[in-house]
Amino acid sequence: xxxxxxxxxxxSGGVTAVIxxxxxxxxxxxRQHDEQIGTVxxxxxxxxxxLSEELIDTGIYSDAQIAALRYTPSGAxxxxxxxxxxxxxxxxxxxxxxxxxxxxxxxxxxxxGGGDSADTCLKVSQLSERLNYPIKAIHVPKTVDNDLPxxxxxxxxxxxxxxxxxxxxxxxxxxxxxxxxxxxxFVLEVMGRHxxxxxxxxxxxxxxxxxxxxxxxxxxxxxxxxFMVQVKDKVEQYGYVSVVVSEGVQGSDGKxxxxxxxxxxxxxxxxxxxxxxxxxxxREELGYKYHWGVADYMQRAARHIASKTDVDQAYALGKAxxxxxxxxxxxxMPTVDRLSDKPYTWExxxxxxxxxxxxxxxxxxxxxxxxxxGITPACRAYLEPxxxxxxxxxxxxxLPKYIQLPHSLLDKKxxxxxx
Amino acid sequence: xxxxxxxxxxxSGGVTAVIxxxxxxxxxxxRQHDEQIGTVxxxxxxxxxxLSEELIDTGIYSDAQIAALRYTPSGAxxxxxxxxxxxxxxxxxxxxxxxxxxxxxxxxxxxxGGGDSADTCLKVSQLSERLNYPIKAIHVPKTVDNDLPxxxxxxxxxxxxxxxxxxxxxxxxxxxxxxxxxxxxFVLEVMGRHxxxxxxxxxxxxxxxxxxxxxxxxxxxxxxxxFMVQVKDKVEQYGYVSVVVSEGVQGSDGKxxxxxxxxxxxxxxxxxxxxxxxxxxxREELGYKYHWGVADYMQRAARHIASKTDVDQAYALGKAxxxxxxxxxxxxMPTVDRLSDKPYTWExxxxxxxxxxxxxxxxxxxxxxxxxxGITPACRAYLEPxxxxxxxxxxxxxLPKYIQLPHSLLDKKxxxxxx
Numbered sequence: 001x002x003x004x005x006x007x008x009x010x011x012s013g014g015v016t017a018v019i020x021x022x023x024x025x026x027x028x029x030x031r032q033h034d035e036q037i038g039t040v041x042x043x044x045x046x047x048x049x050x051l052s053e054e055l056i057d058t059g060i061y062s063d064a065q066i067a068a069l070r071y072t073p074s075g076a077x078x079x080x081x082x083x084x085x086x087x088x089x090x091x092x093x094x095x096x097x098x099x100x101x102x103x104x105x106x107x108x109x110x111x112x113g114g115g116d117s118a119d120t121c122l123k124v125s126q127l128s129e130r131l132n133y134p135i136k137a138i139h140v141p142k143t144v145d146n147d148l149p150x151x152x153x154x155x156x157x158x159x160x161x162x163x164x165x166x167x168x169x170x171x172x173x174x175x176x177x178x179x180x181x182x183x184x185x186f187v188l189e190v191m192g193r194h195x196x197x198x199x200x201x202x203x204x205x206x207x208x209x210x211x212x213x214x215x216x217x218x219x220x221x222x223x224x225x226x227f228m229v230q231v232k233d234k235v236e237q238y239g240y241v242s243v244v245v246s247e248g249v250q251g252s253d254g255k256x257x258x259x260x261x262x263x264x265x266x267x268x269x270x271x272x273x274x275x276x277x278x279x280x281x282x283r284e285e286l287g288y289k290y291h292w293g294v295a296d297y298m299q300r301a302a303r304h305i306a307s308k309t310d311v312d313q314a315y316a317l318g319k320a321x322x323x324x325x326x327x328x329x330x331x332x333m334p335t336v337d338r339l340s341d342k343p344y345t346w347e348x349x350x351x352x353x354x355x356x357x358x359x360x361x362x363x364x365x366x367x368x369x370x371x372x373x374g375i376t377p378a379c380r381a382y383l384e385p386x387x388x389x390x391x392x393x394x395x396x397x398x399l400p401k402y403i404q405l406p407h408s409l410l411d412k413k414x415x416x417x418x419x
Numbered sequence: 420x421x422x423x424x425x426x427x428x429x430x431s432g433g434v435t436a437v438i439x440x441x442x443x444x445x446x447x448x449x450r451q452h453d454e455q456i457g458t459v460x461x462x463x464x465x466x467x468x469x470l471s472e473e474l475i476d477t478g479i480y481s482d483a484q485i486a487a488l489r490y491t492p493s494g495a496x497x498x499x500x501x502x503x504x505x506x507x508x509x510x511x512x513x514x515x516x517x518x519x520x521x522x523x524x525x526x527x528x529x530x531x532g533g534g535d536s537a538d539t540c541l542k543v544s545q546l547s548e549r550l551n552y553p554i555k556a557i558h559v560p561k562t563v564d565n566d567l568p569x570x571x572x573x574x575x576x577x578x579x580x581x582x583x584x585x586x587x588x589x590x591x592x593x594x595x596x597x598x599x600x601x602x603x604x605f606v607l608e609v610m611g612r613h614x615x616x617x618x619x620x621x622x623x624x625x626x627x628x629x630x631x632x633x634x635x636x637x638x639x640x641x642x643x644x645x646f647m648v649q650v651k652d653k654v655e656q657y658g659y660v661s662v663v664v665s666e667g668v669q670g671s672d673g674k675x676x677x678x679x680x681x682x683x684x685x686x687x688x689x690x691x692x693x694x695x696x697x698x699x700x701x702r703e704e705l706g707y708k709y710h711w712g713v714a715d716y717m718q719r720a721a722r723h724i725a726s727k728t729d730v731d732q733a734y735a736l737g738k739a740x741x742x743x744x745x746x747x748x749x750x751x752m753p754t755v756d757r758l759s760d761k762p763y764t765w766e767x768x769x770x771x772x773x774x775x776x777x778x779x780x781x782x783x784x785x786x787x788x789x790x791x792x793g794i795t796p797a798c799r800a801y802l803e804p805x806x807x808x809x810x811x812x813x814x815x816x817x818l819p820k821y822i823q824l825p826h827s828l829l830d831k832k833x834x835x836x837x838x
Binding site: 009011015017045046048072073074075076078079080081082162163165166167169170171173174175176177178179180181183188204205207208210273275276291292293294295297298300301302304305307384385386387388389390395396397398399400401402404407419 | 467495498500584600605712723774803808811814819820
């Protein structure tokens with residue numbers, strides 16, 4: 001068939017518990033449309049795979065292997081942190097992409113990432129006009145930071161929210177048991193350098209049970225005195241408190257709170273997290289015993305406690321991306337459009353990429369409580385359905401049975417390219 | 420009935436994901452033997468509840484409430500870190516215990532804790548002879564550290580092992596995806612100040628999949644040069660590596676690695692964890708980008724990923740404690756006796772408390788690989804069944820539906836006692 005072309009799919013930026021569910025959505029939908037799409041080639045380590053002509057042939061995978069991606073966290077084909085420059089600064093990279101696409105008859109470009117990646121995808125979409133190479137470029141949203149505009153939420157976030165809310169709840173019950181003679185404060189550091197969505201999820205620990213949680217958002221300038229009042233009040237009322245702190249919290253001097261200029265005994269600079277900084281402040285000022293945890297990669301890789309809503313949406317967006325491309329769209333991103341909170345209903349929409357790229361969606365002011373340390377009922381109503389439902393992976397011998405796909409690379413047809 | 424007496428039950432030391440399952444076992448077994456046991460009174464905040472005559476009446480709880488303890492982490496009645504002194508140093512505390520036991524007709528003492536608690540329980544068991552107060556004192560094992568002797572393993576540990584193995588697996592897949600342009604090393608700090616059982620569980624991440632993990636055990640003196648070779652080799656072979664480090668790792672100077680004499684910009688001492696110390700060393704010496712996490716309370720409270728083996732054993736040991744007491748035993752602890760690895764079979768045994776108290780069970784040498792950075796097949800065979808099986812809590816609105824029991828205290832009959 002004259003129109004049949006191959007597709008390129010790549011994972012970009014920080015990976016998530018459900019980005020592979022999106023990959024499964026893309027590949028399964030492409031297989032269902034094999035009259036129009038040949039094979040899906042995945043970029044090994046994201047867009048770098050396209051530049052270096054390292055293309056993984058997903059055609060060799062069985063349907064069962066693709067289905068297993070749905071419950072396997074992280075990026076099955078490798079990701080990268082790499083942003084294409086503008087046409088004017090570096091046209092050579094765009095020329096190379098066209099060479100690779102031509103060499104492997106690629107007519108569809110599916111890019112699975114966050115805000116920076118949307119910008120890369122937008123630039124690729126413009127190859128059609130700028131460099132006269134016909135391609136359908138579709139961005140598929142993914143980011144635990146939940147900071148893409150237009151879409152109601154981003155795949156990856158709901159599962160992190162479920163993990164952080166659950167971990168905060170569980171650790172809070174623990175501290176509550178110990179508070180009489182020991183720990184009174186638990187500090188949990190979470191991701192989100194610019195937007196406080198993940199920190200907000202810590203506030204969801206208080207739901208069925210009344211759990212005292214103080215949140216430090218990156219959107220709110222750190223006020224040490226006001227924070228200490230919060231901590232003290234909660235400990236006096238409940239006997240204990242949990243503090244959920246975003247890695248991106250800044251002081252009034254505009255510096256990250258985590259950046260305390262720590263030096264070891266030999267005078268070497270030490271990079272610490274923000275959790276120990278906050279915990280030390282509390283000890284200094286209030287004398288409470290504390291514990292602190294840093295959720296780091298555990299939070300975004302925690303497929304074992306993924307939200308079913310999140311998995312379903314991640315998959316649906318991958319599928320929708322293929323359908324949008326087949327309908328002739330270019331430079332767009334499928335979105336999650338919320339129809340109602342309770343019961344939660346949603347459908348797939350479509351956004352123009354030039355309205356998505358490089359725009360960060362912060363927490364709206366009406367989601368943060370007036371004192372700046374908690375979430376509002378409106379925020380709870382937003383977050384709750386995103387955490388809803390369980391979607392457990394299979395287990396064997398006590399461990400989730402995730403899959404690692406072997407990477408079979410296409411034969412290269414082009415000379416080396418220096419990235 | 421003349422012999423019918425009440426029971427005292429208390430939770431002691433650091434709590435776990437399954438200590439409440441043991442409480443359910445004790446209370447449900449006592450209810451089944453209501454011809455011999457009146458009511459179970461739980462100490463509010465452990466043994467402190469006995470000294471201060473703060474006794475929680477568990478008789479008011481419905482069967483459904485007690486059943487919900489089976490899937491609720493942490494200590495439902497509060498715990499404490501408090502060790503009774505010897506008779507000679509502080510007989511006044513023992514006299515007080517007898518006064519409280521007499522006042523509330525308590526003939527059974529169930530103490531749910533680790534090594535220190537076993538010592539307290541042993542002392543209480545001696546009240547019979549020493550102070551002529553008849554009591555059956557049974558210790559019920561609990562400790563995520565898995566360091567009690569005689570019993571094959573300790574309730575709480577299997578669930579932590581499952582959590583750490585799963586988290587290490589998930590974070591490793593994440594790092595593996597990012598390694599091309601970003602993070603190559605993930606460092607996870609875990610509990611276990613003296614014994615490396617929890618650190619060993621990190622090695623179980625490599626099972627279905629081949630995951631490179633380097634373990635730093637508290638039993639093995641830290642050798643920086645040898646460690647760097649391990650990290651470098653794994654990164655060169657796999658592209659990335661995960662390091663699981665016990666909080667208790669010490670250098671050849673006998674100092675904790677975590678204790679680096681960190682000072683902030685103002686010269687204040689800062690308490691950090693060992694994970695950032697190890698991560699910084701790797702950056703300094705090998706230049707790899709890294710991430711680090713600290714599992715802290717999250718690991719021992721993670722009921723959402725509890726091991727079914729662990730939950731079953733925690734419950735069975737609680738039930739067995741009651742049966743041992745009714746059979747006339749004193750100064751004993753029910754144990755888990757392993758009959759076979761594969762298929763895994765076990766039964767309840769019984770140990771004398773004087774052989775348990777104050778004895779710590781370290782990792783046997785044959786469980787640590789020759790290079791000191793990994794686990795052996797014998798260790799895997801030991802650990803695997805302890806992580807086996809899932810036992811999910813119920814969820815509502817995306818969050819586990821745990822229970823918090825209201826504490827209804829018995830009326831006090833005695834004057835205040837200063838602890």
